[in-house]
Amino acid sequence: MRLRTLLVIAGLAVASLVAVPARAERLIVSVSNHRVTVTPNYSGGELVLFGSVEKDDKTPSNRGNYDLVVTVSGPRADMVTRRKERKFGIWINTDSRQFLQVPGYLALFSNRPFEQIASPEVQRRQQLGLNNVLLMQRVGPDFADVVPNDPFRSAFVRLRSEHGLYREATSAVTFLTPTLFRTGIPLPAEVPIGTYNVEIKLFSEGALVTKTETAFEIVKVGFEQFVATTARQNGLVYGLVTAFMALMTGWMASIVFRKD
């Protein structure tokens, strides 16, 4: 029974691919810079994402009110949120919740509030807004996301937002013409190094029309890259060089400031 259903679905999928090679709309996007380099004077920055909605002859002629949601998610990592409690008169970490492979940077941008774009059901399914993004957690023996007002989840989102690492802006996407749009992607100084995925979803009348993806990376280059990789891969050499540097600095100082 189950296998048959699967086969039917697969058949339908193939059929739809063959029958409708092009969708009604197509999104063409690009970011201003696909490779952000972290240099010694790096202190954050902003990327610009721009794109256009390409219509073709299959597009219903009355379609015009597009909504756009851009989701930028940075390199994923395991994190733990801890709660302090008063024990023996001092505040110590007691409870904790593990967040599994959650994005280090997460930004959601749209041209108008999510509740105006789609129904709550669609918002949840399409993960629109920080409240609806899937943040996998270890809850007891299970792996799941929890309700948005869960104390650990909301504290996690709040703390990340305070550092500018999680953000939500429902007026950040601007339509320059009915089909041409742009949005800025602000990157605070402490953004994690790695690959960032950008997912662009086009909605019309509360339903997803099409989506596309692009990516950019934030990399350390030159000296920063060299130091970071050496520290990780050749710990012994790195330690020796640092220790030698310390001795040299101390020795130099004793010569420079020698009293006689």
Added chain:
Amino acid sequence: MQLYLPIADIPVNVFLILAMGAAVGFVSGMFGIGGGFLMTPLLIFVGIAPAVAVASVASHIAASSFSGAISYWRRRAIDPLLAAVLLVGGTLGTTFGVWTFTFLRSLGQLDLMIALSYVILLTTVGGLMFWEGLRAMLRSRGGGAVTLRKPGSHGWIHGLPLKLRFKRSKIYLSVIPVVVIGLIIGFIGAVMGIGGGFILVPLMIYVLRVPTSTVIGTSMVLTLVTMVFATMLHAVTNHLVDAVLALILMVGGVTGAQFGARAGQKIRGEHLRLLLGLLVLAVGIRFAVELVIRPQDLFSIRETGGAPP
């Protein structure tokens, strides 16, 4: 001027870090201590992860104690044999300390342990120093001579076996307490990111009865070697030593230390001890207050494991 730190992964103001290095260097030169107990909290305060701060400060202390040790060596104020025996314990203690550090980090209680050990250690040592300095000051004001070394008094420490003659310090002492003291200093140095000079100096004076002439120089040698060793171990096991941060701290630190040393010579010994006691006590109390008052935010986030780069 902003500079991006490659290991700490945050941009910092170079002049702020330089100034911090110089200020701590001044204090360390003045009192003949490494100053790690001031530097580590300051770095944590500007937003550097505690683990990176502890590991990087180790190399900073190595630099300042090396420049100090050189000038003490020229004045023949170092007891090489005493330093060597202390080092035996120090090396063992450091290894054990870095291992404990890694273990606590995996438990997620490193910050609490660092804060707690700061409170306990600093308030105790600071309180004792302050009290001793106060008493010495009152005694000298009363007219009596201040003697740190009472030749007639022999505690149980002097009855221990394995005695050795430390020529430069002119003492005859068992190696057991010396090794144990080295072990303690090495351990807390690696765990807390401090050189331990402010504990070692009083221990050597009051427990081992080492004459003041060789105390500071010898303690600097121990600090130097344990901190070089701690830098190496932190670099190999935790990959958390930020060389750029360390270099800025070192340059600021060694410069400040020179001026501090000159200032220190103008102040009388017991006043100096009283001041140091107050300073250590103040830092300890600051940590205690932080643990006791309700934190602004009860929640905190820590990354536990990133995706492989």
